[in-house]
Amino acid sequence: MSGLLITPLKGIPEIASDDNLAGIIGAALVNSAEGIQDGDILVVTSKIVSKAEGRQIPATDREAAITAETVRLVASRPYPGGLTRIVENRQGLVLAAAGVDNSNTPEGTVLLLPIDPDDSARRLCEDLRRQFGVTIGVILSDTLGRPWREGQTDAAIGAAGLRVLDDYRGTRDPHGNLLLASAAAVADEIAGAADLVKGKSSGCPVALVRGLGHLVLEDIEAPAGSARSLVRPAAQDMFRLGSDEAYSNGYKDGQNAATALRPRGK
DSSP, X not given: OOSOEEEEOOOOOOOOTTOOHHHHHHHHXXXXXXXXXXXXXXXXXXXXXXXXXXXXXXXXXXXXXXXXXXXXXXXXXXXXXXXXEEEEETTSOEEEGGGOBOTTSOTTEEEOOOSSHHHHHHHHHHHHHHHHTOOOXXXXXXXXXXXXXXXXEEEEEXXXXXXXXXXXXXOBOTTOXXXXXXXXXXXXXHHXXXXXXXXXXXXXXXXXXXXXXXXXXXXXXXXXXXXXXXXOOGGGXXXXXXXXXXXXXXXXXXXXXXXXXXXXXX
């Protein structure tokens, strides 16, 4: 087979805490026309993983939950009735509200992201590989906004069993130019493409991706398969500081400079 096939996996019911997610997805695969085979990749909306892992809390606790999940405030902006916070959360992601979300969850509740999305993806991948005897990859996806761009797209926040970056550095393009910086974030590209067939409100949280078997890894523990590795290290991030941080740092630097220049005894 050539080309790329992305299909929604039908038959996934509403997920509740402590549900056997691998068993539920496995049953849906058995009943699907496509089935599952070596080299396939499953893209799973992180919300159903959060539900299965009991990461659902009362909506009244949302603001406190955002604070608890926040490692670093990047930027904030008031709006009528509240405050939008862009933060770095425990998973290393920079996003609105630390990923605490009230979409596709029962009224009166909100969802926190999985505690360790890569570990969740590994366990799901292991269980499905064991069920079907095939070598597959799993991506956990979530919807993220993007600096400088309107709208949102799905990206990989957890992954296992596949290479998340397709690194072209050190190779040459068709014109013979040496590529020094090109590395395709294929896990994010796959997550975004899968969202086109899953949809935001269709109740289909899993998509099957076929035709990218060259990205699937035998070793489920391989560091190259970690979505966390897609987070740019702070020392290499030219845009790490948000507006709040930049203002705070600039203010402190100004205060320190003024103190240093002030004559002694004044």
